[in-house]
Amino acid sequence: MTLNIQLPDAEALLLTLEQKLAPFIQPKTAIVGIHSGGAWIAERLFPRLQSSHPGCSLELGMLDSSFYRDDYSQRGLHADTRPSQIPFDVEERHIILLDDVFYTGRTIRAAMNELFDYGRPASISLAVLVDRGGRELPICPQVAALQLDIPPDQKLQLSRDEHHQLQFSLEASA
Amino acid sequence: MHNPQLTKDGKLKHLLTTEGLPRAILNQILDTAESFVGVAEREVKKVPLLRGKTVCNIFFENSTRTRTTFEIAAKRLSADVITLNVGTSSQSKGETILDTIDNLTAMHADMFVVRHAESGAAHFIAQHVAPHIHVINAGDGRHAHPTQGLLDVFTIRRYKPDMHNLRVALVGDVLHSRVARSEIHALTTLGVPEVRVIAPKTLLPQHVEKLGVQVHHDMREGLKDVDVVMMLRLQNERMNGALLPSAQEYFKCYGLTPEKLAFAKPDAIVMHPGPMNRGVEIDSAVADGKQSVILPQVTYGIAVRMAVMSILAGNSE
Numbered sequence: 131m132t133l134n135i136q137l138p139d140a141e142a143l144l145l146t147l148e149q150k151l152a153p154f155i156q157p158k159t160a161i162v163g164i165h166s167g168g169a170w171i172a173e174r175l176f177p178r179l180q181s182s183h184p185g186c187s188l189e190l191g192m193l194d195s196s197f198y199r200d201d202y203s204q205r206g207l208h209a210d211t212r213p214s215q216i217p218f219d220v221e222e223r224h225i226i227l228l229d230d231v232f233y234t235g236r237t238i239r240a241a242m243n244e245l246f247d248y249g250r251p252a253s254i255s256l257a258v259l260v261d262r263g264g265r266e267l268p269i270c271p272q273v274a275a276l277q278l279d280i281p282p283d284q285k286l287q288l289s290r291d292e293h294h295q296l297q298f299s300l301e302a303s304a
Numbered sequence: 305m306h307n308p309q310l311t312k313d314g315k316l317k318h319l320l321t322t323e324g325l326p327r328a329i330l331n332q333i334l335d336t337a338e339s340f341v342g343v344a345e346r347e348v349k350k351v352p353l354l355r356g357k358t359v360c361n362i363f364f365e366n367s368t369r370t371r372t373t374f375e376i377a378a379k380r381l382s383a384d385v386i387t388l389n390v391g392t393s394s395q396s397k398g399e400t401i402l403d404t405i406d407n408l409t410a411m412h413a414d415m416f417v418v419r420h421a422e423s424g425a426a427h428f429i430a431q432h433v434a435p436h437i438h439v440i441n442a443g444d445g446r447h448a449h450p451t452q453g454l455l456d457v458f459t460i461r462r463y464k465p466d467m468h469n470l471r472v473a474l475v476g477d478v479l480h481s482r483v484a485r486s487e488i489h490a491l492t493t494l495g496v497p498e499v500r501v502i503a504p505k506t507l508l509p510q511h512v513e514k515l516g517v518q519v520h521h522d523m524r525e526g527l528k529d530v531d532v533v534m535m536l537r538l539q540n541e542r543m544n545g546a547l548l549p550s551a552q553e554y555f556k557c558y559g560l561t562p563e564k565l566a567f568a569k570p571d572a573i574v575m576h577p578g579p580m581n582r583g584v585e586i587d588s589a590v591a592d593g594k595q596s597v598i599l600p601q602v603t604y605g606i607a608v609r610m611a612v613m614s615i616l617a618g619n620s621e
Binding site for chain 2: 194196197198202203205206207209210211212213214215216220243244246247248249
């Protein structure tokens with residue numbers, strides 16, 4: 131039953147997210163994208179936020195939280211893990227985690243656990259393109275470019291083409 | 305025939321040998337290890353994947369480096385680790401291998417890391433253990449030492465990422481070397497086009513060319529234009545009878561000196577699985593020189609063993 135859902139325009143949501151994020155940028159801020167969708171968003175937003183906030187010495191990082199996931203004992207290690215890259219000191223930094231779709235909150239839990247193994251941040255905020263509802267943990271995004279209810283049997287998937295343009299698609303969830 | 309290392313749906317359950325492992329699994333191990341390299345550079349050098357699991361290192365044959373790196377790898381995955389030097393305990397009192405395994409299973413071990421002087425020991429244990437238990441071969445006789453082979457390949461890939469355009473030379477005691485076998489299988493599966501072995505005839509197994517390698521007996525000819533020089537330890541403790549005239553004679557012909565290394569490409573890397581016999585198979589000027597990546601091999605060994613353990617422990621029937 132995917133016909134009733136209008137697919138969101140990822141590129142338009144990216145602009146909305148950029149505007150909504152602006153008040154969160156302060157000195158000692160880092161944006162950290164979660165692989166893979168969140169990392170694509172972070173790569174796109176970083177240069178724009180950096181030039182609009184020249185005094186803030188903004189930093190960029192990427193996280194792959196596979197080593198911290200709570201479904202490891204059921205599903206094994208994710209076959210497509212990528213190295214996390216946090217090339218700055220996390221200690222006393224304001225971290226903005228970026229992800230494409232917020233759903234159960236389990237990925238964010240894993241990402242926060244990983245982040246704390248790098249040091250003690252001053253704060254962590256969460257920004258996403260779409261909050262699809264269905265959270266299973268007491269975690270919610272501070273910034274969502276769009277709220278959109280998606281039934282549990284559907285997966286909202288972000289992809290990136292060769293020109294680095296982002297688009298959403300709906301798939302039946304596994 | 306079913307590969308005893310894989311589950312019914314083709315996932316890695318035990319790591320016994322690199323022989324016959326599909327390229328996709330080798331790549332999964334190497335890619336996952338890439339992610340673990342960064343873990344060692346963080347404030348907290350630990351991830352929670354194996355929390356609540358018990359890893360038993362059972363060393364029927366002595367080893368310091370392999371045992372230590374397996375211990376560190378398991379601890380950095382948050383496992384509880386027990387190391388048994390069985391050579392010095394129960395076996396000397398007459399207990400069989402399977403009795404040792406059964407006792408450790410009764411203590412709720414989840415993974416066995418096994419080193420044994422007999423070829424096939426790890427296979428034998430893997431066939432015997434309960435279905436939820438995973439076995440890693442940490443060296444069995446002359447047969448295989450898959451994690452060492454994989455860490456060598458990982459090191460090569462880090463320094464020379466274009467695996468499809470490489471010449472690799474393995475030098476020395478191929479006959480007694482389980483490392484050489486594990487590495488040759490991994491390199492050929494990953495598509496390295498030219499693997500050479502350089503050794504006197506007495507230190508090469510019969511029909512070694514059937515492994516897909518080129519055979520050389522002369523260093524000048526064998527090292528010409530290679531990208532990677534992998535020195536093998538002269539296995540003194542395995543020598544039965546006179547395969548060599550003397551260590552000095554061996555060094556003269558096959559020891560890696562700066563002069564012989566000059567036959568290889570100028571940016572060739574030099575590797576050694578350790579422990580090194582300085583002045584026998586390798587000159588100190590080379591071992592400590594700019595082209596040596598012998599210590600990075602040790603560091604990467606931990607990441608590769610973390611990758612293997614975390615992939616195995618997540619794959620159950």
